[in-house]
Amino acid sequence: MTSAQKASIQKAFKEEMDYDELLNCMRCGFCLPSCPTYIETGHQEKHSPRGRIALMKAVTDGVIEPDDEFAQSLDLCLGCRACEPVCPSGVKYGHLLEGARDILQRNKKQTIRVKMLRKGIFDELFPHQNRMEMATGLIGFYQRSGLSKVARKVGFMNLFPESMATMEKVLPEVPKRSVMKQRPHFFAHEGEKQATVAFFTGCLMDTMFFKTNNATIKLLRKAGCDVVIPENQLCCGALHGHNGELERAKTLAKQNIEAFEAADADYIITNAGGCSAFLIEYDHLLKDEPEWSERARQFVTKLKDISALLVELAFHKTHRLHLPEQTITYQDSCHLRNVMKTFNEPRILLKAIDGARYVEMEGANTCCGSAGDYNIVQPDMAMQILDHKMEKVETTRARTIVTANPGCLLEMKLGVERAHKTGAVRAVHIADLLVEALEEP
Template identity: 85%
Template structure:
């Protein structure tokens, strides 16, 4: 429970720090309601809609509503998928409001020593330190290769964890040895005619747990005619921090990433993780109040492209033959790639260019799968409810491959396949891995 003093402090900070003009932009028209997964899944509860949450934020800023646990719960249950933004006639930047509100609440939240230590370990000591990410994921790789994973399942050790986490352990990708990660060069020369020089935003989890997918991305870029740089000193994008009330730490990560990519002097900055992309493209907003960084952030943002977009722009699907055995494939949008990066046609163009496959559009592909960063860990009940409904739509497609464009979505869809007992019939794959598998004689 919050004390009276804490509530007053939060009200004061909402009034001083929230973008009040943005709060006023919401016309309460309700266009956002059909696009909001939590509004739908909770039986149309207004407090779990974008419009309702904005009303709560404004009420706190106006001093009409006391911030309480119900307010915090409403904001915590939000997936942050930002599906409300493209359909908003007023162009309300709901994602920015949500992050600002969460930051204020987090700053004033009383926490146990254990929670403080856990957050410090994650946000200060792990994700901003790529060397530590490599060590931790390296341990996961050892756990997989040594046979310990099979023993843990056999003796029932995984039963000590929540069902979703125990199942997630089964679907984690095979993590390479740390020595393999360290041996990869930082420059790759183009194949064929040179068309561009690009810098890959490697990411923290993408360049460890999804290392093979990054390698697939590099291969595609080279074949598309790009010299590929992997800038040193780049770090985690900061999305996890920003979504969990740690915006100041996000700013520090943003600054270091901007510096790292400025040194690369590439034509484009390429991403292959929708969640990272959406946060990276908001660097100009994140640093808008810092004159020294605002213009540099805009320049950084102006170079960002998703892997699927640059491949289509360079006519990759026209200059390379793509083929797979006869099968049905479908595509689940990354919410942030679609709603923030505005990239949704390009993945479909590439997948439809693969000979031998029949592309079936997934009903509700533009709605969240329930992953949403760490949402499926902190809000497992709602996440699994959303996922199970998603898998019903997947079943309707009869697809043998579910394609995604974000690591969190990929793990969530793998989890969905496992929960549906379809692991022998259906694969979930990142689009880069699908395209590399489809390359003929290359």
């Protein structure tokens, strides 16, 4: 990092960081036991929320330079925000982290290759759902054609890092693009009508996890909801916001707000914890834009996770849920728990399933290591966290691990594969399990 870059970063920190929020941290250390990277690095202060806030403040004050070590500390953060619920001062650590990463990203000198890669992902792929469908459709072809088996047999996957090679094995079956296109944009309720909901389908959720989205629609209908799927909705912007692309995230937020305003629904329903947490903070993202701030506030007041709405509508009391005898456990989506404050509702639903014995996992509220693209950009730390998570799973003796976020689901599937438990243990999204419990005779 050059002197000019450091000076530019320092200037931006002084002008843009929320200094009152930096001062809000009392250095009490309540966050330390909740921080995965602080624990996994052997209690290194620079890898704790308190330590990172101190570093941000020091850069803002001009006490230290924003060098590579500073950037590495921020990069190693999972962004799980487990520090926020335990903070007695209510420090919005996630907002500070996103702001700091945005400043670093804007002032970072990148190679042409990296620039092209970021542009391809953040500008040309995720904001365009039709391109997401095409990209995941290629994965579907790869799976259906038998190429996946050939690639593994000839050792092609050995060219990739171990975590990515293993992840390829646990990807869900992607449907044909024609199947995705055939789904209607409105579904009528079953039984007595309870509400009209607009379903945020997501980008990856509505392609790679299309089956889970269909399960979510089925649950909503059976709960008495008319389901509207706004046609013009886009990626939530979480990937952009967490990777220093806040302006692009704002653009996506505005388009989504417009799309869901047109639906005029009672609720906006999500089934992905990572998306939910970013959507619920659209009002913060757009707080400095008067023409959007109130519209964003109205948007977030309607937002609910599928599990929260099902419990509110007493779905578990009005529908029989049954599974063959098995032990199940639940892994929290960090963002669903720490930002959306939704953690009791999934457990209420799971405990209502006859035939299933629910066992709470120790540390279910701590990150599994997925954290968006974290397991790709920080594979060593991610796998270290995941392996420790699977040790906790082992103590529950669960046959089924349930979660509520696509990244967490893939990560837990990866953990099962790494622990050589394939066939004995499975990981499943809560919406898929509830539909399975409904259909089980």
